[in-house]
Amino acid sequence: MDEFNHLYKEKPELSKKERKGHISITILSIIIFALTFSLIIDDYCIILSLVAVLLFHELGHYLTMKKFGYKNLKMLFIPFMGAMVQGNKKYYSQKESTIMLFAGPVPGILLGFLCLHVGIGYENHWLIQIGTLFFLINLFNLLPIEPLDGGQLMRVLFAKYTDIIQLVLTFLASLILIALGWWFEAWIIVFFGFFIGFKVKTLYRKHLIRNELRKQSISYVSRYENLSNEVYYSIKNVLFIHIPILKKIQEETEENHFDQLMANQVNNVLIPPLKKDISGIHRMAFILLWIVLFVAAFLFIFNLEINIIRDAFQ
Numbered sequence: 001m002d003e004f005n006h007l008y009k010e011k012p013e014l015s016k017k018e019r020k021g022h023i024s025i026t027i028l029s030i031i032i033f034a035l036t037f038s039l040i041i042d043d044y045c046i047i048l049s050l051v052a053v054l055l056f057h058e059l060g061h062y063l064t065m066k067k068f069g070y071k072n073l074k075m076l077f078i079p080f081m082g083a084m085v086q087g088n089k090k091y092y093s094q095k096e097s098t099i100m101l102f103a104g105p106v107p108g109i110l111l112g113f114l115c116l117h118v119g120i121g122y123e124n125h126w127l128i129q130i131g132t133l134f135f136l137i138n139l140f141n142l143l144p145i146e147p148l149d150g151g152q153l154m155r156v157l158f159a160k161y162t163d164i165i166q167l168v169l170t171f172l173a174s175l176i177l178i179a180l181g182w183w184f185e186a187w188i189i190v191f192f193g194f195f196i197g198f199k200v201k202t203l204y205r206k207h208l209i210r211n212e213l214r215k216q217s218i219s220y221v222s223r224y225e226n227l228s229n230e231v232y233y234s235i236k237n238v239l240f241i242h243i244p245i246l247k248k249i250q251e252e253t254e255e256n257h258f259d260q261l262m263a264n265q266v267n268n269v270l271i272p273p274l275k276k277d278i279s280g281i282h283r284m285a286f287i288l289l290w291i292v293l294f295v296a297a298f299l300f301i302f303n304l305e306i307n308i309i310r311d312a313f314q
Contacts (some may be wrong), residue, residue, distance in 0.1 A: 006191025008228075008229035008230050008232075009229065010152045010229060010232075011227060011229050011232035011233070011263070011265045012259035012262065012281055013093055013263070014224045014225070014259060014260075014264070014267055015194035015260055015263075022073065022074045022075070025074065026074070026075045026076065026077070027068075027077070029075075029076045030051060030055075030076040030077045031035055032077070032079060033051065033077035033079050034047050034048075034051055036080065037050065037069065037079070037080075037148070040057070045126065045129070048127060049130045050079070050133055050135055050137075052130065053108065053134050054077065054082060054083040054137065055083070055107045055131065056072075056107070056108060056134075057077050057105065057107075057137065057138060057141070058084070058085050058104065059102045060073075060103040060105075060106075060107050060108070061085045061100060061101075061103055061104045062075055062085045062183070063103070064099060064100040064103040065085060065087045065100055068089070068091070068096045068099075069089055070088060070089045070098065071085040071087065071088055071089060072086070072087055072088055073085065073103070073259075074086045074087070075131060082137075084147075091273070091275060092272055092273070092274050092275065093274070093275040093277055093279045094156055094157070094274055094275060094276055094277055094278040094302075095167045095278050095282075096171060097152075097156045097274070098133040098153065098156055098157065098278065098286055100123060100151045101149045101301070102149075102153075102158065102223055102286075102289070104138070104140040104141060104149055104212075105141050105142050105149055105293070106138075106293065108134050108137065108138035109134065109139070109293055109297050111131075111134050111136060112131045112132070112133075112138065112297075113131070113133040113135070113297075113300065114131070115127045115128075115130050115131030115134060116128060116132065116135070116300075116304070117133035119131055120304075120308060121209070125187070127129065128261045128308065128309065132293070132309055135297055135300075137295075139297050139298070140293065142290065142293060142294050143173050144165075144169045144173070145166065145169055145170040145173045145196060145199070146166055146170075146199075150290065151166060151169070153286070153290060154166065155287035156167070156274065157278070157283050157287065159271065159274055160199045162271075163203070163206065163207040163210055164207060166203055167200065167203045167204055167207055170196060170197075170199055170200055170203055170294065171197070171200050171246065173193075173196055174193050174194070174196045174197035175193070175197075176193075177190070177192055177193030177196065178190055178193035178194065179193075180193075181193055191299070205242060205243070206268075208242055208256070208269055209239065209242050209269055212238050213234075213235065213269070215216055216234065216238070218231060218234045218236065218238070219231065220270050220279050221270070221271045221272075221273055222270055222271075222272075223272065223273065224263070224266070224267045224270060227266070227270075232266060235266050235269055236262055236265075236266060239262070239265055239266065239269070246262075249261065260296055264277055
């Protein structure tokens with residue numbers, strides 16, 4: 001196999017940026033995030049509450065990833081989008097990944113319930129504000145669409161069917177958000193609905209690419225560094241077919257830059273190997289937990305007096 005592999009040109013290396021000073025980068029991203037929101041929201045208390053909610057959510061992921069041995073951990077706040085924790089490890093596990101994904105929204109929903117309960121009882125507007133933000137942000141993250149926690153959870157638990165599940169759920173979530181936003185005249189929800197809808201085309205193209213790879217018996221369950229040169233160029237050829245603009249980019253771009261572009265394109269198609277250490281019963285238990293959290297939180301919110309929430313934000 002190695003002798004046959006030498007018949008192919010060496011695949012380009014995937015550049016990896018050094019992640020130093022991650023604490024200062026996190027602080028800087030928080031400042032930029034807050035300043036950006038200050039352009040559209042003149043209530044700095046709400047902005048600080050939003051930052052606190054996102055920070056609490058991401059710390060749940062961060063601390064769990066650290067416990068499970070993830071390396072190069074980095075937390076970033078993204079203006080108008082939210083926040084994220086990046087990290088990697090050599091081998092991924094279904095059980096660890098599932099626990100890590102729940103570690104963000106579960107504590108947030110529980111804390112949101114506590115803040116709202118106490119805030120309404122003592123008529124404390126700040127507690128009602130932050131409790132509402134805890135609920136809404138963590139509920140949104142439980143939506144079964146990537147890159148949200150709920151979408152990643154579906155991918156981890158049902159890796160074999162991840163493409164078609166994500167495609168269908170993303171399309172449905174987009175329609176539901178647009179409908180809800182239109183019904184309640186909450187145009188920010190309508191915006192997110194359309195934003196999510198734009199991902200449908202990308203997901204469908206990725207589904208077609210992986211489907212073609214399966215037809216050609218080309219394995220895409222691998223880390224980039226473990227790809228043989230033969231498999232790399234086989235995936236590259238499939239990408240050229242499904243993304244025609246790559247040919248034009250190749251003609252107009254320096255070879256080194258294009259090689260790095262293709263390395264990233266190939267890497268985006270790959271699915272990292274995942275240790276399947278969750279039984280069918282445990283899988284159903286995790287799904288049941290997801291459903292219970294989602295339904296219980298929605299029921300709690302819809303049973304609240306909407307005027308109490310509205311007054312707290314005025």
